[in-house]
Amino acid sequence: MKPNCTNVEWHGRAKCAVCEVRNFVLFSGLSSQELDSILQPIDNLHVPQHAVLYEAGTVAPSVYTLRSGLIKLKVDLPNGGQRIVRLLRPGDVTGMETLVGERYHHTAIALQNTDVCRIPRAVVMQLDQTNPGIHLALQQRWQRSVDQADHFIVALSTGPAEARMARLLITLGCTGDHPETLPSREDMGALLGITTETASRIMAEFKRRGLVHGDRGSDVVCDRSGLTQLAEG
C-alpha cells in the first residue's frame, strides 16, 4: 500500500502541498520505490480541537508538520497557570527538540481542528544525512522556531497590554478581508502574559471602537490599519 503522501487517491492529499518534508523528498531524485519506503512510516493524524498532540516531558521520537489548523505550545507554570510560547500554523514543524534530545519541551494542544503528519525522528535524521535539500529545510525550520520565539518576546511580551493584543491579532493574520477564528480569552491571556479578564476587557473595547467587527461568536474581521497604529504606539 502506498503511503498517504504519494497516494493520489487519498482524500487528504491536497494539504500535502504545505509539507516541506514531502516537497523536498519528492524532488530529491529518489526512485519511486525508495520514496515509498521513506514515506511509509509517516502517519497522518487528525487532532480535534482541545486535544493534546504531545505532552511536555514525554519521550516519543516524532516530529510533526502541521497541515491545517492551529496548535499552541505551552509550558505549565509552578503556580498552576500556563504560558503559551508559540503558535503553529500550517507549514510549521514542531517537536524538533527530539532530534537532539529525547523529551518534548512543551505541551502541544490544538486550538482548532487540526491535521498533522507524524514523522519518526529516524526518518528525519536519515533524510538529513542523505539529502542536502532536507538538510537546508531543517535548518530553516529551526531558524523559524527561533524567529517565532523572538517575536513572542518582542511583540507579545513588550509594552502595554493593549498594544500587545493588537500585535497578537495582526500575528494571527486578522486582516480586513476574511473572518478569522480567534483563540479563547483565556488563551489570549496566556499568549500575552495577562489575565483572562484583561484580555476580555481589551477585546470588548476593540469592538466598541470598531477595530474588530464580530460576526457573532469568535469569528471576527479586523481593521488592520487601526490595529497597526495601536501596535506601534
Next chain:
Amino acid sequence: MKPNCTNVEWHGRAKCAVCEVRNFVLFSGLSSQELDSILQPIDNLHVPQHAVLYEAGTVAPSVYTLRSGLIKLKVDLPNGGQRIVRLLRPGDVTGMETLVGERYHHTAIALQNTDVCRIPRAVVMQLDQTNPGIHLALQQRWQRSVDQADHFIVALSTGPAEARMARLLITLGCTGDHPETLPSREDMGALLGITTETASRIMAEFKRRGLVHGDRGSDVVCDRSGLTQLAEG
C-alpha cells in the same frame, strides 16, 4: 603561520576549550594540514564592553562563538526603546541566522569585555556537510537558541516584576559562592520588559532584604534559596 586555535604559543588559547567548533574539528580525524586550512580563516576578536559585535540588518556571513564575557542580543523597538531577547555566555553560538539567510536579526553588544571567535559561514557550512560531529553540534546549538528564547518568555516575561528579577539573577548564575557582575539597571529593564526605575527599585529592595549583598559597585553575591523562593511565588 598556524591559526590561533591550534597554535600552542598563542596566549589566548586556553579559552578555546569552550569552543565547540574547535573541539569537534580537532577530533574529526582530519590531518594536521587539513585542520590548519580549515581553522585559518577563524579570527579571534576582542569585543570591549559596550562595543557592537554586529548590527541587526547587516549582511556579514559570519558566525560567532563566545569564548569569554557576556553579550546581549537586542532588537530596537519602534518607540525608541530596546528589548533584549537573549544573553550569550561562554560556549554559546550566535549569528546562525546567516546560515539560512543573509542578514542578522539582532544587534549584538558586549555587556562585559568579551572574546569571540569569528567563523566564516562558508567554513561552518563545509564542516556541516563533511563532518557528522559538527552537524550534530550545530543542531544542538540551534536548539539551545530556541530553549534560551523560551526561557526569556517563560521566566523573564511572565509574572510580577519582582519574581522576574529573581529569575534573572538566578539565570545570570548569581550563586552565593562568588561575586557576580550584573548588567546595568537599564539593561535589566530591557531584559525583563520593565522600566529602568522599576529595576532599580526592585534591586534596592532586594539589598534591603538581604537577598543580594553588594560588595560595592555592581558586583554582588546572592542568596540563592531566597531568590528561588521569590521566583516561584
Next chain:
DNA sequence: CGTTATGTTGACCTCCTTCAAAGGCTGTGG
C-alpha cells in the same frame, strides 16, 4: 575638579490584577 552617565528615591497617576457577580451560550436530561 566640573561634566556627564548611571543609580536612587519620591509623588502621582495609570494600568492591570483580583475578587465577585451577572449575563450568555451549549449540551443534557427530564
Next chain:
DNA sequence: CCACAGCCTTTGAAGGAGGTCAACATAACG
C-alpha cells in the same frame, strides 16, 4: 420543548503594581 447545569465571557469595584516625571545622589571620566 424546556429547565438546568456548566463553561466562557463580560462587567464592576477596589487595591496594588508598575509607569511617568522629576529631583537628587553617586560614581565614572576627562
